[in-house]
Amino acid sequence: MSNRGTEETYETQIGRAVKASNELVNNFHRDGVDRGCIATFNNTMIIRQNFTENETLIHRSLDGxxxxxxxxxxxxxxxxxxxxxxxxxxxxxxxxVLVVVTDGDDNDSILSYNRCIGEVSRLFTNDTSNFLFVLGVGDNVDSRKMEEV
Incomplete structure (x- = not known):
């Protein structure tokens, strides 16, 4: 059962993140060609959907x-x-392409902001064919933090 399209589902901050992520998949993922992976983070990072070319599996993971x-x-x-x-x-x-959907808040990381940015640059954005997008969701998005990331 899909939650896509039910407006009351999207009233929470995580709901808005799910909605934005589903729209990204709808607009950019080429089923059977591109591979997507869904990960969440709170106290730990968890891979919710391993890399797959199947758009339905990506949406199902997001909706969950x-x-x-x-x-x-x-x-x-x-x-x-x-x-x-x-x-x-x-x-x-x-x-x-790495798309991070967040309110920009970090209140529990072991890595500092500077160490994170250094690792992201060294392992990811240093390669010109890789792209990082950070999307802010929620009512209190700190645009300064979003720009920094």
Whole structure:
């Protein structure tokens, strides 16, 4: 059962993140060609959907996230963790796009902001075929923090 399209599902901050992520998949993913992976982060980073070319599986994984928000936010640790997952399981011969949907808040990471940015640059954005997009969701998005990331 899909939650896509039910407006009351999207009233929470995580719901808005799910809605924005579903729209990104609808607009950019080429079923059977591109591979997507869904990861969440709060106190830990969890891979919710391993890399797949199947758009339906990606949407199903996203739709299952509306009740997941809990605990602190390890934004910096998780960004680096996802990039390391790309290195282990991604197809390194193709361009990578990392989309982080967040309110920009990090209140639980072990990595500092500067260490995170250094790792993201070294492992990901240093390669000109890789792209990082950070999308802010929620009522209190700190645009300064979003720009920094």
């Amino acid at each position: 996230l509306v009740d997941v928000a809990d605990g602190g936010t390890r934004l910096y640790d998780s960004m680096v963790g996802v990039i390391r997952t790309f290195h282990r399981y991604g197809n390194r011969t193709r361009p990578w």
